[in-house]
Structures are given as structure tokens and as C-alpha cells.
Amino acid sequence: MTGAFAAVHAALPTVATAVPTALAETGRTSTAEAVLFWVLAPVMVLAALGLLFARKAVHAALAVVVVMISLAFLYVAQEAPFLGVVQVVVYTGAVMMLFLFVLMLVGVDRSDSLVETIRGQRWIGVLAGAGLGVVLAGVVGRATYPAAQGLVEANADSNPIGIARLVFGEHVLALEVVGCLLVVAALGALVLTHRRRLAPRIGQRELAERRVREGANLAPLPAPGVYARHNAMDVPALDPDGRPLEHSVPRVLRVRGQEADAREYAARIDRVLAGGWANGAGSFTSATGDGPPLGARALARDAAGKDDDRPEDAPGGADAPDEPSAASADAHTADGDELRDEEVRR
């Protein structure tokens, strides 16, 4: 690792001297740099135009990321490897990711409104932008510059060391001030995004105290299916009197209307209490002989299209909510009794 680093270090000055001497002598960059520039510059301009024209903000952000990474390449090519790395780390790594984060926070699919509040603003803006571009490019491109010197001497001890000498030497006060600025900015962001609590916080303790004060049910809600004959989520539990407890079914199922009909189970329990299990149905605890699962019953009910339709797949058609049909089932065949057993077991 160290050896490789040293090798790179040793190789760097030779490369650095090879390129900028040409720059200092002829005022022209090397061919490799020219190729890099002519590849990257159109990409950068296209990506910048993508920022200008992209409909979705996320696409604009990605276009800006492309511009910034290309800029990092150009910095490295321009003998500023430290700035190239900082560009990638700070701009593409931190700033643009912060942008994307805020985009997600604010809402991605919120596109620009196309309504002009100032009339003709679009054309004025296009004109002003194009004019600015023409003026800047014209002035910058036609001005006379001193002969390019390159950074060979300045980068003699590698670029980061050269920059560090300046930052911690001449510009140390500016560095301190910038450090203060960063701290203040971080505090400012905290204060800006801080939300003041308008109502007092309601925690578990406050909830418990309110329950006691209101005399509400202190115990947890009963679980569904307890004491009922099904252990399913949509079957209400039965209280000690055999009445179904509506609030034992999860609220989601109740809102969706997917709970089983409580009256049905109440009617059954009434039937059982009326002596249904006195005549031989002693196998309450038996787990065998269960009817088809509730999901299948719900499917069958959906297929029937009516909510109050009794499922047709119950073993024996005697499973009607009203009592008289049970009597008819008795009269049906010899296995009517077995059917009732089956019914009670379910």
C-alpha cells in the first residue's frame, strides 16, 4: 500500500512536468487534455440544458450531478486534484444528495406550474439568459490573457500541500471565519426546520391517566376469537354471557366491513345455550371436523355477491341462522344429528 503510494508519488512529478511545460512553452494544452475537454464540455452543456428544461426535479438534479462530476474531471486535468476530490465529495456527495433528499421530502411529482405571474417573463428570461451568455462568452473569449504559466512550480510539493500552505498561512483568518459560518449555518438549518410543539405531548403515562379518569376499560382489548368457536381475526370474542364483543375485532377489519357477522355467532351461542349441546355434542374441544377455512367462506360470499348470503359450502344445508331450519335438518335424514354435532363443533 505504502509502496504503491510512493510509486504514484514518484510518478506524479514527471507527469506534471511533462504536461505543463508544454502549456508554458506553447500556451496550448496537451492533446489528451484537449480530447478530455472536447468530450466533457458538450456533455456538461447538455446536462446543464437538462437542468434548464427537465420537467421533473429529480431529472434536473441528476443532470446537475453529471455537470459536477465532469467539473471534477476538469479540475484534475487542470492540475487541481485536491479540488477535484473536494468537488466529488462535497458537491456531488453531500450537496446534491441533500438536494435529492429535500426533493423527496417536498414531493417528487410536484412539477413546475406553467402559469406566468409576470407576463412575458419567459421570453424576457430567455433573452436575458442568452444575452448574458453571448456577452460573457464574447468578452471572456476575446480578451487577451497573459501567457499561461501552468502550476508546475506551485505544485512542486504536490497540490494539496501547496493549497494547505496558502489556506493555513495567508488565508487562515478566512478559514476561521468560514468555519464559524459553517457552524452558524448548521444551527440555522436546525432552527429553521425545528417545529414548535403546539399541544402538550401525549405519552403513555398521560394516556393511562386519561383512561382512569374517564373510567374507560383499563385492561387491554379482548383478542378476537377468544371464547368464540373460531380462532380467526374476524370473529368477535364472546363475553362471559355469550354476547359478542364488537370491539375485539381489529378496527381495520371493522372499517373494511370484513368482520364476521356478530349476530350469527350470538344466535349460535344462544342455540347452544338453549340445549344444543345437551344432546350429545360433547366434543367442544375437538379441533377436527372444522368447516372450510374462513377465507374460503369469504371468497364464496364474495362470489355470491351478497353480504348477508349464507355460505353454501357449509356441510349440510342446515346451517341457517334461524332456528327452524335446524329442526328441518333434524327431520331430514338420520344423520341430521351428526350435522348438528358438526355445526356445534365449528
Add this chain to the structure above:
Amino acid sequence: MTLTHYLVLAAILFAIGATTVLLRRNAIIVFMGVELMLNSTNLLLVTFARMHGDLTGQVLAFFVMVVAAAEVVVGLGIIVSIFRTRRSASVDDVNLLKS
């Protein structure tokens, strides 16, 4: 290719960033336009540093980056708090001071 090409590229990027600020209404995209302008200025500074053989330009670009980071933090904080109160990230909706 001379160093002037870099300067022209920086000028073009700056103009595109300025046009973005003028034309777009989404506050976040406007902010990205500002970032693009700052970046093109950095390219200019780095190129001038190379032209004059002096690292001070790069130091200045470094400081610009730091200040831009601080600016982004505060600016995005403002955008988020405006969005929270007004449910909008459009610069046109922030017109309480108008008349």
C-alpha cells in the same frame, strides 16, 4: 486548445444557470441553477490559477465551495419550512409582501 476554452465553457454554464434561475419556478431547481453558477465560477477560478501559476485561485475556489455548502444548508432549510407552512415549493407562491 488553449485555456480560453475553459473560460468560454464556464461562461456558457454560468449563462445556463442564470437562465434557470430566471425561468424555473420550482424553488429547488432555482437553487440548483445557483449552484451551477457557483460551479462555473469555480471552473473560472481554477483556470485562472493555472494561467497565472498561482494557487490562490484554487484556494478561493475552495472557499467558494465551503460557502456554497453553508448556503445550500440554509436555503434548503428555508425551502422546507416554507413548504411546511404553504404546501408549495413554487417561488410564485411566496408573495405575502406583494401589495
